[in-house]
Amino acid sequence: MKQTSKSENERVIVVGGGIAGIAAALRLAEEGVPTLLLETRRKLGGRATSFDDVRTGERLDNCQHIAMGCCTNYLDLLDRLGVADKIAWSRDIWWIEPGGRRSVVRPGPLPAPAHFGASFLRARFLSIDEKFAIALGMHHAAYADLDACASITFAAWLERHGQSPSVIDKFWAPVVVSACNLWPDRLAASEALHVFQEGFLAHRDAAMIGVPTTPLVELYDEAERVIARAGGELKLGESVTRVSTNEVETAQGERLSAQAVICAVPFERAVRIIDERAKHFDGRFSKLGELEHSPILGIHLVFDRPVMDVPHAALVGMGTQWLFRKDDAGTRIHAVISGAFDWMPLSEEEIVARVLSDVRACLPPARDAELVSGRPVKEKRATLAPTPQSISARPTTTGPSGIILAGDYVRTGWPSTMEGAARSGYLAAAAALGRDEEWALKPSLAEAPLYRSARAFAHLVGAS
Numbered sequence: 001m002k003q004t005s006k007s008e009n010e011r012v013i014v015v016g017g018g019i020a021g022i023a024a025a026l027r028l029a030e031e032g033v034p035t036l037l038l039e040t041r042r043k044l045g046g047r048a049t050s051f052d053d054v055r056t057g058e059r060l061d062n063c064q065h066i067a068m069g070c071c072t073n074y075l076d077l078l079d080r081l082g083v084a085d086k087i088a089w090s091r092d093i094w095w096i097e098p099g100g101r102r103s104v105v106r107p108g109p110l111p112a113p114a115h116f117g118a119s120f121l122r123a124r125f126l127s128i129d130e131k132f133a134i135a136l137g138m139h140h141a142a143y144a145d146l147d148a149c150a151s152i153t154f155a156a157w158l159e160r161h162g163q164s165p166s167v168i169d170k171f172w173a174p175v176v177v178s179a180c181n182l183w184p185d186r187l188a189a190s191e192a193l194h195v196f197q198e199g200f201l202a203h204r205d206a207a208m209i210g211v212p213t214t215p216l217v218e219l220y221d222e223a224e225r226v227i228a229r230a231g232g233e234l235k236l237g238e239s240v241t242r243v244s245t246n247e248v249e250t251a252q253g254e255r256l257s258a259q260a261v262i263c264a265v266p267f268e269r270a271v272r273i274i275d276e277r278a279k280h281f282d283g284r285f286s287k288l289g290e291l292e293h294s295p296i297l298g299i300h301l302v303f304d305r306p307v308m309d310v311p312h313a314a315l316v317g318m319g320t321q322w323l324f325r326k327d328d329a330g331t332r333i334h335a336v337i338s339g340a341f342d343w344m345p346l347s348e349e350e351i352v353a354r355v356l357s358d359v360r361a362c363l364p365p366a367r368d369a370e371l372v373s374g375r376p377v378k379e380k381r382a383t384l385a386p387t388p389q390s391i392s393a394r395p396t397t398t399g400p401s402g403i404i405l406a407g408d409y410v411r412t413g414w415p416s417t418m419e420g421a422a423r424s425g426y427l428a429a430a431a432a433l434g435r436d437e438e439w440a441l442k443p444s445l446a447e448a449p450l451y452r453s454a455r456a457f458a459h460l461v462g463a464s
């Protein structure tokens with residue numbers, strides 16, 4: 001029988017080196033816990049990654065990843081990794097219509113939740129009636145009880161609150177599909193409303209947009225050094241085939257024991273590697289099969305001349321949802337389409353042709369510009385699809401088997417995002433250490449006093 005050494009008895013094994021696994025391993029190593037991180041690929045970062053394009057030799061991100069000001073735990077992780085300064089921040093949200101007319105929504109002098117009020121009133125892509133309807137919808141969103149909205153779709157919620165198809169198409173749908181990666185007809189209302197409450201209304205900095213200034217992979221390369229410096233051990237290129245409470249088995253047949261195991265792989269992988277005995281008596285695992293994916297499409301475009309002079313923009317009423325300028329000149333742009341179910345069967349040529357047509361419709365300088373290259377990247381399993389059914393199927397960090405779960409699909413109160421992943425990793429580290437949530441998590445941005453008192457009043461009088 002294999003003897004376990006003292007350090008094996010004390011160590012924590014983290015399986016999976018995406019943002020969740022990095023967050024867990026780093027917090028444990030910082031606390032002096034012998035930590036071993038096993039990652040099947042040769043690089044950390046998981047789905048937030050870059051690749052070397054064989055066609056051009058360039059390093060490209062799989063897709064633009066944006067952070068928001070409200071992502072307090074993800075930003076804390078970047079800080080701990082020493083790369084927080086590699087995010088460029090912007091308070092402006094540009095909206096561009098076909099024909100090129102632009103509007104910018106940015107925080108003005110009023111306190112939250114009214115901080116977007118002035119620029120929203122000036123926005124040209126919405127009529128007066130549409131603005132009034134959205135303002136009313138925002139009012140209801142601010143006071144909504146999220147638990148009470150978990151079983152209905154956001155489309156049902158919007159209908160209940162009198163939102164017309166035109167404001168849904170122009171405003172509500174583009175915002176939530178980018179944030180939650182699912183369209184209102186399937187999206188749980190609680191997930192969408194959380195975005196408006198915490199991401200827009202609660203604090204004037206919440207909706208700031210943060211874009212990495214380096215390829216994504218370089219943010220997480222740093223994690224190798226930082227975890228090792230804190231005393232943790234990493235094994236890259238090491239695939240785990242079985243995870244149980246105190247042991248993991250690798251593809252090489254090696255069995256590694258530990259005081260605790262954190263499984264930080266995506267849900268479709270977790271279901272395959274969790275030990276069969278643990279699955280029998282831990283109800284968290286039987287529901288993993290109910291979770292579904294939602295795809296994202298990223299398209300790298302290079303033009304022969306500058307076509308874009310704003311850092312990013314949402315395209316009004318277009319299949320292509322967002323554009324990001326990738327160089328100072330504005331010749332390189334990255335297009336993003338979330339909830340991209342209809343786009344997945346298309347060929348690369350069809351995708352590039354459609355996106356180019358949207359870009360030319362909205363960015364006048366692109367009409368005469370030559371497209372030098374167009375490179376779509378399909379991510380079919382980009383994130384969890386946050387349907388009403390997914391709410392109860394998302395597992396908690398801990399359960400009867402003792403296996404600790406981390407990953408953007410774990411129940412953190414956040415959608416399947418980098419913030420959700422960072423939170424889940426911090427909570428997993430706390431579970432392994434026997435610490436509480438207060439130790440684990442960075443608090444959310446403090447609610448603005450006006451927002452807090454208005455919500456408190458609404459709860460008092462029973463508004464919904």
Ligand SMILES: Cc1cc2nc3c(=O)[nH]c(=O)nc-3n(C[C@H](O)[C@H](O)[C@H](O)COP(=O)(O)OP(=O)(O)OC[C@H]3O[C@@H](n4cnc5c(N)ncnc54)[C@H](O)[C@@H]3O)c2cc1C
Binds near residue numbers: 041266273416417421
């Ligand atoms: C195209 C795209 C665009 C996105 N855009 C945004 C955005 O703008 N903003 C945002 O906040 N989020 C965005 N996301 C979501 C974000 O990337 C994820 O929520 C986050 O990266 C998930 O991190 P994770 O650690 O939970 O999982 P993962 O990143 O999937 O990490 C899991 C790790 O486990 C490893 N692994 C799997 N199986 C094994 C095994 N058997 N043994 C060992 N290791 C294993 C994997 O290789 C991987 O490294 C986007 C995702 C995609 C795909």
